[in-house]
Amino acid sequence: MAKRIFSLMIKEFLAILLDKKSRVVVFVPPIIQVLVFGYAATFDLKNITYAIYNEDSSALSRELEAGFKGSTHFQEVARIRRHDQIAPMIDRRDALLVLHIGPEFSRDLTTGRPAVVQVIVDGRNSNTALLALNYVKTVITAFNNDFAARNGRAGPPARLETRAWFNPNLESRWFIVPGIVGLLLLVVTILVTALSVAREREQGTFDQLLVTPFRPVEILIGKALPGFIIGIAEATVIILITVFWFRVPLQGSVATLYAGVVLFLFSSVGVGLMISSLSVTQQQGLLGAFLFVVPAIILSGFTTPIANMPHLIRQITYLNPMRYFMIIIRGIFLEGTPFSMLLGQFWPLAAIGLFNMVLAGWMFRRRLY
Amino acid sequence: MRLRGLIRKEFLQVLRDPSSIAIAFLMPVLLLLLFGYGVSLDAEHVPVALVAEQPNADTESFAGAFRQSRYLSPVGMPGMREAVAAMNNRRVDAIIRLKEDFSRRMRSPDGAAIQVIVNGIDANNARLVQGYVEGVWSKWLQSEALAGGRPLDIPVQVEERVWFNSELKSRNFIVPGLIAIIMTLIGALLTAMVMAREWERGTMEALMVTPVTIREVIVGKLIPYYILGMGGMALSVVMAVGLFGVPLKGSLWVLFLASSLFLLTALGMGMLISVVARNQFVAGQAAIIVTFLPAFILSGFLFDISSMPAPVQVITHAVAARYFIAILQTLFLAGDVWPVILPNAAALILMAGFFLGLARKKSRKSLD
Numbered sequence: 001m002a003k004r005i006f007s008l009m010i011k012e013f014l015a016i017l018l019d020k021k022s023r024v025v026v027f028v029p030p031i032i033q034v035l036v037f038g039y040a041a042t043f044d045l046k047n048i049t050y051a052i053y054n055e056d057s058s059a060l061s062r063e064l065e066a067g068f069k070g071s072t073h074f075q076e077v078a079r080i081r082r083h084d085q086i087a088p089m090i091d092r093r094d095a096l097l098v099l100h101i102g103p104e105f106s107r108d109l110t111t112g113r114p115a116v117v118q119v120i121v122d123g124r125n126s127n128t129a130l131l132a133l134n135y136v137k138t139v140i141t142a143f144n145n146d147f148a149a150r151n152g153r154a155g156p157p158a159r160l161e162t163r164a165w166f167n168p169n170l171e172s173r174w175f176i177v178p179g180i181v182g183l184l185l186l187v188v189t190i191l192v193t194a195l196s197v198a199r200e201r202e203q204g205t206f207d208q209l210l211v212t213p214f215r216p217v218e219i220l221i222g223k224a225l226p227g228f229i230i231g232i233a234e235a236t237v238i239i240l241i242t243v244f245w246f247r248v249p250l251q252g253s254v255a256t257l258y259a260g261v262v263l264f265l266f267s268s269v270g271v272g273l274m275i276s277s278l279s280v281t282q283q284q285g286l287l288g289a290f291l292f293v294v295p296a297i298i299l300s301g302f303t304t305p306i307a308n309m310p311h312l313i314r315q316i317t318y319l320n321p322m323r324y325f326m327i328i329i330r331g332i333f334l335e336g337t338p339f340s341m342l343l344g345q346f347w348p349l350a351a352i353g354l355f356n357m358v359l360a361g362w363m364f365r366r367r368l369y
Numbered sequence: 370m371r372l373r374g375l376i377r378k379e380f381l382q383v384l385r386d387p388s389s390i391a392i393a394f395l396m397p398v399l400l401l402l403l404f405g406y407g408v409s410l411d412a413e414h415v416p417v418a419l420v421a422e423q424p425n426a427d428t429e430s431f432a433g434a435f436r437q438s439r440y441l442s443p444v445g446m447p448g449m450r451e452a453v454a455a456m457n458n459r460r461v462d463a464i465i466r467l468k469e470d471f472s473r474r475m476r477s478p479d480g481a482a483i484q485v486i487v488n489g490i491d492a493n494n495a496r497l498v499q500g501y502v503e504g505v506w507s508k509w510l511q512s513e514a515l516a517g518g519r520p521l522d523i524p525v526q527v528e529e530r531v532w533f534n535s536e537l538k539s540r541n542f543i544v545p546g547l548i549a550i551i552m553t554l555i556g557a558l559l560t561a562m563v564m565a566r567e568w569e570r571g572t573m574e575a576l577m578v579t580p581v582t583i584r585e586v587i588v589g590k591l592i593p594y595y596i597l598g599m600g601g602m603a604l605s606v607v608m609a610v611g612l613f614g615v616p617l618k619g620s621l622w623v624l625f626l627a628s629s630l631f632l633l634t635a636l637g638m639g640m641l642i643s644v645v646a647r648n649q650f651v652a653g654q655a656a657i658i659v660t661f662l663p664a665f666i667l668s669g670f671l672f673d674i675s676s677m678p679a680p681v682q683v684i685t686h687a688v689a690a691r692y693f694i695a696i697l698q699t700l701f702l703a704g705d706v707w708p709v710i711l712p713n714a715a716a717l718i719l720m721a722g723f724f725l726g727l728a729r730k731k732s733r734k735s736l737d
Contacts, residue, residue: 001722021646025654033658037666037680043493046676064525090532092708093695114526123534123696125542127410127493128673133529134500140525145522154522156510158431158481162499167489175491187662191654197652275426283562286653287392290558294661299407305494305670308409316403322453334490335457 004214008222015199016192018228026192026230030184034177034238038246040301041176048073048132051095054121058106064117067139068099081110090122096132097121109147132172156244166334178329181300182322183260186268186296190289193227193272197364198285207269210365219349223276224269231265242333251336259339260328267321269358277363296322305307324349371581380505381385385591392558393597396550397605404547405613410539410671412440413500418452418461419443421570423469430516431467431483434509440501463487463498533702545697546670548605550661551692552628555601557642557660564643565652569697581734587725590634598632600735619700622708628701630717631693634646635660637724638689644731664690694717 003033050068054061068074079088085140089095100118108115117201123129149154191364199207209219239257242248250257275288299306300322306314317323321360324345331337383389419435435443444461445453452464466484468474474481485502487495510523524684534541567573576586606624609615617624638660646652666672667681668690674682677696685691694711 016650019648019651020656021648021651025651025658029658036681036684037526037662040664040677040685042676043496043670043672045673046678049675088708091703091706093699109524112506112522114523116526116528118528118530120530120532123531123537124532124702125669125673126427126531126537127538127542127671129483129531129534130500130537131493133495133527133531134496134503136504137527140527144524148522151522154478155467155512156523157475158483158506160485160503160506160509161482162485162487162502164487164489164495167492167495170489170492170495172492175493183662191650191657195650197654227540267371282649282653283566286562286649287558289653289660290554290657291396291399293657294554295403298404303489304410305410305412306410307415311406313403313407330490 001218005218005222005225008218009213009225012196012223015196016230026138026188027234028081030188031237031241033184034180034246037172037180037183038177038241039233041173041180043127043131043172043176043194044075045128045131045135047075048097048135049075049096050084051075051078051080051097053083053086053100055103056101056105060106061101064101064140064143065099065149067143071135071139073293074139086120086211090120090257093122093124096128099136100325104245113177134208139222152283166258173246174334175330176303177242178333179249179300179326181235181242181347182264182300182325182329183222183297183302184238184241185235185265186294188229189227189235189265189268190272190275190293192230193223193269194279194289195282195361196223196287197273198239198279201279202281216361216364219364220273220357223273224357227262227269227272232261235261235265250333250334252332252338253336256337256339256342257329257332260325260332260342263353264321264325264328267353267356270360271321271359272354274356274363277360280323280347296320299323301326317331318348319352321349321352370533372585372589375581376584376592379589379593383597389467389559389594389597390553393601393605397601398608400554401605401608402612405540405544405608408547410493410497411537412444412494412497412501412541415439415440415463415499415501416461417443417463417465417502418446418455419448420449420464420466421471422467422521423471425472426487427472427475428467429469430513431509433513434505434720435465436706437713438505439502441498441505450717456486459488462494462523462600463502465502479652485657511558518619522553541615541702542698543671544609544613545701546668546694547602548602549631549668549693549697550664550670551605552598552602552631552693553635553660553690555681556594556632557639557656559598560590560636560639560657561642561646561652562639562649564640565646565649568647569649577732583729586639587729590640591633591725594636595629595632598636599628602628615701617701620705623705626699626708626715627693627696627717630714630721631689633721634689634717637721637728640728640730641724644728661690668694670736672692689717689720692720 004118016026052065060080069076074245078089089098098120100120102116105115109338121129123133145155164170181348197206198208223236243250271292275292276285279285281289299317300320306317331342413592419432432443435441449466454465455461471481487498489495531537540549610617642655643652646655649705665687667688696710699706
């Protein structure tokens with residue numbers, strides 16, 4: 001039996017790898033993509049472009065300006081002289097925000113009245129706008145503390161001292177790059193497996209395979225193994241890049257990580273084969289693969305938290321293998337979560353894989369078109 | 370005349386094979402429903418642990434401020450040990466600790482320190498939570514000052530004005546971006562898969578030995594799929610405005626023209642993929658890799674392009690969705706801002722010309 005499965009597996013490998021273009025699209029893009037996306041996928045704001053409209057040219061307002069000039073997060077792009085220059089600045093996206101210091105600024109400040117700085121921010125991307133406003137407040141709070149201390153004014157009765165655990169500098173790359181491992185593995189394994197049965201159905205060779213002494217289980221294993229092996233190989237390369245190139249700390253054990261990778265590949269190969277066993281043509285297989293991969297990525301917590309989703313959609317995500325893998329890989333990388341605490345994520349992956357594999361094997365014989 | 374025949378043939382093919390219609394109409398509805406509701410960066414009722422080591426009137430008033438927040442929902446915890454356990458189990462996203470000398474320190478000249486610990490794993494979420502905590506804190510300071518009858522002494526106050534999206538609803542920028550991603554998928558899938566199949570089956574070459582020119586073949590394919598794609602686009606816009614309540618400030622004709630340009634680019638990209646790939650496996654793989662994933666990550670849909678490193682920013686210029694998303698976000702939320710629309714539209718024209726031209730060149734060469 002093992003020998004028969006082995007020969008079937010070799011045949012499957014040849015079907016994928018014999019064509020030079022197929023070889024290229026399976027191996028090259030994931031590696032390029034992990035590098036490019038690893039740098040691109042960040043929520044951290046580096047250059048908040050701003051314009052200054054300072055109607056109060058005093059030492060105090062210049063001191064406030066200096067706080068922004070000195071910050072690495074901000075980049076001054078223009079100085080504004082008239083009120084009607086504000087709107088075009090924001091409309092054209094020349095600046096993300098405009099700081100407007102009114103003419104009464106220093107007078108208010110020295111007479112003890114609250115001085116107001118108006119911040120006009122482009123809300124077209126609300127996340128960026130919100131983060132930029134938080135950075136503005138940080139600079140202004142620093143100015144306030146400094147000013148209060150120098151002038152003997154009482155500070156607020158309580159102040160916040162914030163620390164972040166697991167990721168002290170709040171680098172979103174640490175969160176996103178391990179996610180990319182899951183993203184690329186899913187895309188590659190689903191595409192490799194989703195077409196494997198459909199291709200043979202379209203070419204008519206699947207019927208021939210069915211009348212050979214192969215049992216459906218053997219066909220299933222023979223079809224599953226290539227996707228699985230390619231997945232393990234790519235996972236290894238991508239994880240090495242994550243650790244040694246992007247320097248994301250790997251806190252947990254490599255063995256637990258691979259347990260997660262193996263189970264995730266098992267479930268996604270299962271889904272791929274299920275899609276394939278349902279399709280009569282390669283086009284249907286591809287369409288099925290797309291219709292699974294795209295929602296699986298977007299609704300996995302890869303970029304936007306599952307906690308923000310409405311109840312119904314949150315329930316749907318329990319069917320998504322990516323969801324579990326995101327928790328597994330981030331937990332192992334950033335928190336060093338041990339094997340035992342991840343069991344709650346491991347068993348759904350195994351269940352999804354098993355269910356789909358069984359269904360696919362059953363469909364092999366049932367679906368005669 | 371020949372062109373009309375080709376278009377008719379293509380339409381018949383579309384009608385007989387429902388998968389193209391499913392791609393053009395079912396996919397936008399399904400994906401927009403799922404993602405429009407599912408993709409949100411607005412956290413509400415984030416659970417935070419509140420540890421008051423010595424509960425009294427001051428800590429109670431501080432806790433009261435948290436209970437009023439729409440964004441945070443405080444969970445009282447007796448001590449740090451419980452709070453840390455809750456944080457490790459993901460039951461809370463942050464811990465706020467008021468030490469036992471909180472009340473006494475509040476009345477000292479230095480003021481009290483409130484310890485805030487956020488779970489930094491999801492850095493973006495952590496920053497948002499941090500912002501929400503600061504919001505609650507400053508509101509509490511104000512109400513404390515009012516209750517005590519003394520003015521709150523804050524030297525400089527920030528007055529925020531958020532333009533175009535005053536409630537800072539992330540859906541308002543995510544839905545236009547989703548439309549661009551969905552259109553990328555539709556455009557590329559329609560042509561990449563449908564044409565790769567013709568190449569694989571040899572019917573494309575059969576078509577090429579007839580007197581029709583390559584230009585006619587390409588235009589004959591473009592027109593039906595353009596019409597299908599625009600149908601999907603119209604459906605998406607209706608859903609964005611009607612269902613998700615995204616304002617449409619710009620004018621419809623600009624939206625129509627910009628969408629046409631983008632769809633031509635996406636179809637051109639799909640054609641080029643199918644001409645180069647010649648088989649459905651490679652075409653499908655390539656369609657996901659060069660269209661969907663870059664449109665998702667390199668387009669400014671979620672991730673701010675200006676925060677990317679310079680070499681990656683250069684790469685984003687090759688992603689057509691980038692230009693379309695800039696136009697869509699501006700058209701939906703800000704209006705017809707020509708300085709944003711025109712350069713991006715020009716980029717789309719260039720890209721459409723490039724892809725269609727290259728697809729044509731490659732198809733000709735292949736017959737030699």
